[in-house]
Amino acid sequence: MPVPPRPAPTPGTAANAGPELPVPTPTRTHPDPPPLRTATGILTPVTTDLLPALADRARAAAHARTPACPCGAATLADRADATVVRHAGTVAKAHAPDTDPTELALRVTAAAHLPDILVPPLGPTPVDLHGRLVTCWPYGTPVDPDDPDAAPWEAAAALLARLHRTPAPVTLPPMRGPAKAARAIAALRARAAQHPGAAPVLRAWAALPAWARGEAAMPDAATLCHGDLHLGQLVRHPAPEGPWLLIDVDDLGTGVPAWDLARPAAWYACGLLPPDEWTRFLAAYRAAGGPAVPPDGDPWPALDVPARALTAQTAARAVTKAVAADRPLDEVERSLVDACARMASVALAFPRS
Amino acid sequence: MQCPKCHAPMHTYNRNGVQIEQCSGCRGIFLDYGELEALTRLEAQWSQPAPPAPPAPQAYPAAPAPAWGAPHGHHGHHRHKSFGHMLFSS
Numbered sequence: 001m002p003v004p005p006r007p008a009p010t011p012g013t014a015a016n017a018g019p020e021l022p023v024p025t026p027t028r029t030h031p032d033p034p035p036l037r038t039a040t041g042i043l044t045p046v047t048t049d050l051l052p053a054l055a056d057r058a059r060a061a062a063h064a065r066t067p068a069c070p071c072g073a074a075t076l077a078d079r080a081d082a083t084v085v086r087h088a089g090t091v092a093k094a095h096a097p098d099t100d101p102t103e104l105a106l107r108v109t110a111a112a113h114l115p116d117i118l119v120p121p122l123g124p125t126p127v128d129l130h131g132r133l134v135t136c137w138p139y140g141t142p143v144d145p146d147d148p149d150a151a152p153w154e155a156a157a158a159l160l161a162r163l164h165r166t167p168a169p170v171t172l173p174p175m176r177g178p179a180k181a182a183r184a185i186a187a188l189r190a191r192a193a194q195h196p197g198a199a200p201v202l203r204a205w206a207a208l209p210a211w212a213r214g215e216a217a218m219p220d221a222a223t224l225c226h227g228d229l230h231l232g233q234l235v236r237h238p239a240p241e242g243p244w245l246l247i248d249v250d251d252l253g254t255g256v257p258a259w260d261l262a263r264p265a266a267w268y269a270c271g272l273l274p275p276d277e278w279t280r281f282l283a284a285y286r287a288a289g290g291p292a293v294p295p296d297g298d299p300w301p302a303l304d305v306p307a308r309a310l311t312a313q314t315a316a317r318a319v320t321k322a323v324a325a326d327r328p329l330d331e332v333e334r335s336l337v338d339a340c341a342r343m344a345s346v347a348l349a350f351p352r353s
Numbered sequence: 354m355q356c357p358k359c360h361a362p363m364h365t366y367n368r369n370g371v372q373i374e375q376c377s378g379c380r381g382i383f384l385d386y387g388e389l390e391a392l393t394r395l396e397a398q399w400s401q402p403a404p405p406a407p408p409a410p411q412a413y414p415a416a417p418a419p420a421w422g423a424p425h426g427h428h429g430h431h432r433h434k435s436f437g438h439m440l441f442s443s
Binding site: 143145148149151180228230231232267268269270271272275278279282298299300303304307308314330331332333335338339342343345346349 | 416417418419420421422423424432433435436437439440441442443
């Protein structure tokens with residue numbers, strides 16, 4: 001069956017956001033499997049048949065779009081929090097087991113409204129598959145992981161600036177950055193508290209304001225944020241040469257936009273990202289009118305709290321992983337823990353109002 | 354040098370590093386290329402409070418960084434494999 005082409009993205013996000021789409025209620029065909037709650041969080045119910053079922057779903061969605069399918073199928077990710085398979089030009093994602101269906105539907109609907117910022121979904125409704133919510137997306141060409149020097153910092157910054165300047169097209173839940181950071185800290189406490197790297201990370205975390213620890217509402221409840229920016233969140237769509245767009249709506253929501261700049265900011269502060277790459281990213285964000293930092297001068301009063309939080313989160317993940325693998329921290333991981341240790345002696349900076 | 358107006362001899366003075374020729378007859382002043390701008394700059398400095406002390410020299414003067422950041426000069430210019438992975442991870 002031929003599928004009509006989707007409308008091309010048009011410039012001007014606020015103007016083309018259009019009237020609110022009805023937000024579909026996800027349909028579950030299976031009862032929720034009971035999640036196993038432990039002190040460390042939620043264990044994934046064992047669904048060994050998820051991957052083949054998800055691959056089937058991707059194949060069906062791909063063949064609906066392209067009947068003469070060359071069937072280049074691949075598993076792109078198979079983690080506790082997400083399983084992603086590709087079938088030709090279609091990607092099917094099984095979201096984390098604890099994903100809230102209503103919130104996910106809102107986030108997917110928002111992406112459908114913002115086709116010049118986020119890759120638009122193939123359908124607005126997450127569907128249930130073996131107890132996991134599944135969404136389908138067009139495949140986009142990712143940043144080459146073997147050539148991070150070709151990272152599209154300018155495009156990433158311009159997309160974030162556009163996102164931050166666009167009114168939320170539907171009422172969205174809070175951006176999940178702080179909640180995800182809190183989860184990484186909880187895992188560190190539960191699984192690696194005895195590691196010598198844990199104490200400085202936990203001290204740096206404890207010094208943060210409650211909103212940055214996911215324990216209070218964020219001081220900005222209006223700005224649209226991605227919530228989980230890294231180079232894996234950028235693809236060219238349509239593949240292979242289309243414009244760069246953002247993917248992954250799982251953490252999308254309203255909040256403090258500096259959070260979206262804070263991972264590159266943290267990498268730069270920890271001495272990992274070369275200054276010229278950070279400067280390119282920041283300058284492009286400012287040139288595009290991004291509101292997270294003042295248009296000139298020192299950006300750090302706005303970046304300090306989120307960059308500390310993301311440094312602590314990344315350090316917590318690193319220590320937890322090193323303990324699980326029974327190996328020492330590598331040079332990069334040590335630089336994150338060292339930065340957390342230095343935070344204790346430097347007072348928090350706050351944005352100038 | 355002679356004054357282009359009254360042809361009296363001109364004398365050269367140096368004021369704050371700017372070369373000025375003044376006519377000994379009509380007291381007219383002759384400025385070389387760029388000297389008017391130099392004088393304007395000097396005037397602006399005099400009318401303003403003392404300039405702030407120059408910032409301490411840094412290894413990377415362009416981009417500010419937080420005080421808890423890595424010491425200046427510790428920025429890696431090679432991509433560590435572990436950081437390459439981190440660039441693509443939550």
